Amino acid sequence: MHIKILFFGSIGALTGKNEMVLDGVSGTDDLKNHLFKTWPDLKNYTFRFAVNQELIEENRALKDGDVVAIMPPFAGG
Amino acid sequence: MIMLNTREKGFYGRQILLAEIGEAGQEKLKLAKVLVIGAGGLGCPVLTYLAAAGVGNIGVMDADIIDESNLHRQVLYGVSQIGKPKTEAAIERLQNLNPHIGFKGYFEKLTPGNALEIIKKYDLVVDATDNFPTRYLINDACVILNKPFVLGSIDRFQGQVAVLNFEDKNGVLGPTYRCVFPEPPKPESAPNCSQIGVLGVLPGIIGSIQANEIIKIITGYGEVLSGKLFILDTALLSSTTIKIKRNPEMVERALSIKKNLAHFDYIDFCHLKRSKIIEIDSADLQKKLDQKEILQIVDLREDSSEVGIGGSLKISYSKFHDQINRIDKNDPVLLFCQYGIRSIFAADVLIEAGYKKVFNLTGGLVAWKNDLERVKGNG
Numbered sequence: 225m226h227i228k229i230l231f232f233g234s235i236g237a238l239t240g241k242n243e244m245v246l247d248g249v250s251g252t253d254d255l256k257n258h259l260f261k262t263w264p265d266l267k268n269y270t271f272r273f274a275v276n277q278e279l280i281e282e283n284r285a286l287k288d289g290d291v292v293a294i295m296p297p298f299a300g301g
Numbered sequence: 302m303i304m305l306n307t308r309e310k311g312f313y314g315r316q317i318l319l320a321e322i323g324e325a326g327q328e329k330l331k332l333a334k335v336l337v338i339g340a341g342g343l344g345c346p347v348l349t350y351l352a353a354a355g356v357g358n359i360g361v362m363d364a365d366i367i368d369e370s371n372l373h374r375q376v377l378y379g380v381s382q383i384g385k386p387k388t389e390a391a392i393e394r395l396q397n398l399n400p401h402i403g404f405k406g407y408f409e410k411l412t413p414g415n416a417l418e419i420i421k422k423y424d425l426v427v428d429a430t431d432n433f434p435t436r437y438l439i440n441d442a443c444v445i446l447n448k449p450f451v452l453g454s455i456d457r458f459q460g461q462v463a464v465l466n467f468e469d470k471n472g473v474l475g476p477t478y479r480c481v482f483p484e485p486p487k488p489e490s491a492p493n494c495s496q497i498g499v500l501g502v503l504p505g506i507i508g509s510i511q512a513n514e515i516i517k518i519i520t521g522y523g524e525v526l527s528g529k530l531f532i533l534d535t536a537l538l539s540s541t542t543i544k545i546k547r548n549p550e551m552v553e554r555a556l557s558i559k560k561n562l563a564h565f566d567y568i569d570f571c572h573l574k575r576s577k578i579i580e581i582d583s584a585d586l587q588k589k590l591d592q593k594e595i596l597q598i599v600d601l602r603e604d605s606s607e608v609g610i611g612g613s614l615k616i617s618y619s620k621f622h623d624q625i626n627r628i629d630k631n632d633p634v635l636l637f638c639q640y641g642i643r644s645i646f647a648a649d650v651l652i653e654a655g656y657k658k659v660f661n662l663t664g665g666l667v668a669w670k671n672d673l674e675r676v677k678g679n680g
């Protein structure tokens with residue numbers, strides 16, 4: 225099972241990646257824990273998950289081929 | 302119906318040719334009232350294209366003065382205007398670009414105290430700011446007043462755009478900023494351009510997209526970017542559009558602030574609270590000088606050839622960070638610059654560094670000299 229993760233803004237800067245592919249995450253809560261383990265600083269960030277280009281409100285089960293965008297607010301102008 | 306005169310028909314000829322605009326669309330633009338909050342990186346392209354397209358009444362709001370470091374992205378301004386208020390320089394240029402429209406400048410910050418009074422005079426608002434306290438304030442004021450607003454924001458090589466609190470043709474209201482981001486981030490996790498840098502072309506593109514949305518809302522062509530958050534990555538030149546929904550709980554949260562908006566502390570809400578800068582006016586400063594109070598007066602002007610305030614320490618704003626140790630931490634400090642704006646930023650630096658008593662001369666040297674003249678005149 226491949227889930228594509230897209231990182232935006234300051235979170236892209238934190239992870240040093242625009243995107244990555246993950247196996248074996250069952251849902252967005254699971255994904256969040258996985259990301260926090262890899263990048264503990266991420267806990268200090270504010271962000272929303274969008275699954276297949278739709279902002280989600282609560283945990284969403286993930287299936288093969290899903291694309292998850294991790295979207296923080298941007299400050300600049 | 303407001304008619305276009307012959308000169309206006311000539312000026313807008315190329316866009317009137319578009320069937321989707323036509324004379325009817327041009328008249329709608331002429332009647333429209335748009336407030337652009339922020340005349341910086343995003344504000345410059347927004348203002349340029351709204352003015353050129355013929356938006357008839359444009360409010361320009363910014364409390365900043367032009368700095369050399371602005372020019373690579375704030376392309377409305379030039380080197381000869383460094384030190385001038387952005388509102389004044391922008392309106393001068395835009396009025397020259399299009400003499401058929403009107404402007405109102407607001408050389409001040411949007412605050413919980415003035416937001417409703419100012420925003421209610423406009424049909425549409427553009428969020429071209431660079432900080433979260435103002436973004437949440439714009440959101441809440443627009444939700445309270447039932448006005449749509451166009452968000453633009455940037456981070457490194459990426460930008461976000463959305464048309465928020467927009468009522469569609471069926472009377473259905475779209476999401477707000479709080480529906481997408483209910484809580485502001487910690488400041489260190491979402492830095493702004495002055496901290497992480499920016500290439501001028503990014504706000505140029507994002508601001509142009511904001512202007513395009515405004516023109517679409519006014520004239521009715523195309524599809525408004527409501528219910529969607531558009532993200533552009535200029536490094537990869539790729540874009541993503543995310544569906545977003547109105548969240549009644551978040552709308553209610555904004556509406557619940559209505560009664561107390563003037564006293565709602567957005568700085569604190571956005572985790573930016575620090576010990577406070579003390580604003581003082583010319584009369585208070587004169588009193589302190591007369592009573593020979595201990596006070597370190599710091600002149601922040603880059604060019605101090607014009608007479609300042611006697612006995613002041615000269616540390617130009619651009620060298621302020623490096624020379625902060627010339628100021629004694631234990632004694633009160635008064636900062637002044639030309640207009641009293643940059644001195645606020647410098648005061649922030651001092652407070653962060655642990656200085657306990659930091660005064661800002663309200664209105665800067667300009668206000669001080671005007672007050673001196675007045676006192677002389679009365680005497």
